[in-house]
């Protein structure tokens with residue numbers, strides 16, 4: 100059995116809002132563990148637009164998505180937040196002692212006074228390519244990631260895409276699979292030039308096939324793929340295959356949190372505007388993931404929500420302590436926590 | 441102002457007076473043209489604002505930049521005249537432009 104990690108607060112999502120929540124909670128001595136499916140902090144800012152400038156962060160006339168993330172990491176460092184990356188939050192339950200248990204897809208358990216959902220647009224998940232009927236093959240013949248290369252031994256494999264994942268798996272699975280066909284809609288690739296050259300060399304040697312085109316249909320029965328139709332510049336071809344790996348980038352989905360029994364409004368979690376608490380007391384939602392009348396999906400709104408949520412979490416975690424409002428400018432006790440005293 | 445036309449997948453035509461400098465995507469969203477999702481708000485980061493430029497207009501509109509071409513890999517039913525509408529800026533010589541919204545965004 101896994102020993103649960105005991106903490107004050109579990110934050111789901113290490114986007115800008117989850118990160119800033121660490122700061123606000125930290126000022127009130129609340130320790131945080133953050134869980135994110137990505138392999139690094141920053142959420143949308145780091146994943147979707149690291150180099151694009153943001154112009155509406157107060158006091159930063161211009162700051163890039165990555166720089167904002169870096170600054171937040173610096174700002175929260177004094178509170179030593181614990182990060183758990185590459186994990187999706189899946190399970191959730193209330194414990195008999197009033198605390199909460201959160202479980203990741205890797206089976207780790209966290210126990211906390213409060214759960215803060217800062218899941219933004221949802222967890223980043225592989226995009227399903229718009230091929231009719233593809234759902235029927237998912238998990239049996241169609242996979243969006245490679246967990247074990249053995250799955251593909253002696254299979255006729257179709258890899259779709261033009262980025263690094265598609266090219267890397269073409270190169271790595273070629274020795275294992277019976278045949279590999281790479282399909283991409285154009286002869287140019289986003290992937291690293293080195294892998295592209297290697298791929299073309301393999302094609303020269305007749306080790307793999309490369310087709311320019313888009314997958315328009317799948318053939319098979321009972322989840323077992325038999326062939327794919329590829330529409331290319333010179334018409335349609337059918338390619339026999341029994342495994343397919345589409346790499347179409349990432350999209351954001353609410354994921355397992357949708358099944359926690361929280362009140363939702365079109366996939367967003369409904370909260371009040373005093374505490375940003377969900378329909379389950381002790382569970383809060385801040386940032387892009389929440390909804391209330393007048394909600395704006397802005398980073399600065401999320402920061403505000405983090406500050407107000409903290410007041411409520413403090414009362415839950417330490418009901419006996421009086422809440423004293425203080426400024427970081429003048430409070431020596433806050434400054435001690437920040438390590439500037 | 442430049443007149444442009446967005447044709448939804450069901451054939452409904454949206455004739456719009458577009459401001460020069462605005463993007464075709466912005467005009468689609470402002471006029472609630474169905475089928476333009478524009479999840480990333482025009483950052484060329486989502487490919488959910490994909491349109492097929494009318495054949496007659498393809499040349500005037502021009503080809504996508506490499507970054508847009510990369511993003512188009514994530515779109516559905518990409519054709520030689522495919523563009524991301526957030527990357528097409530309205531300008532005088534696009535008077536009368538026609539773009540078609542595909543069946544679905546990815």
Ligand SMILES: Cc1cc2nc3c(=O)[nH]c(=O)nc-3n(C[C@H](O)[C@H](O)[C@H](O)COP(=O)(O)OP(=O)(O)OC[C@H]3O[C@@H](n4cnc5c(N)ncnc54)[C@H](O)[C@@H]3O)c2cc1C
Pocket residue numbers: 111112113114115116117118134135136137141142143144147148152153154155186187188189217218219220221222223353354355356385386387388396397398399401479480481483485
């Ligand atoms: C191109 C673009 C430009 C933008 N420009 C601006 C701007 O100029 N100004 C502005 O204020 N805002 C802007 N935004 C919006 C801004 O990025 C968002 O408001 C902000 O990122 C929301 O932060 P968040 O922390 O709530 O969520 P996110 O940044 O979405 O982070 C949420 C994190 O939670 C993780 N997660 C979700 N569910 C799970 C789960 N079950 N398990 C594990 N991890 C999970 C996700 O992987 C993600 O990393 C822009 C957005 C985009 C896409």
Ligand code: FES
Pocket residue numbers: 465477478479480481482483484485486487488489511524525526527
């Ligand atoms: S709106 Fe996202 S790419 Fe155009």
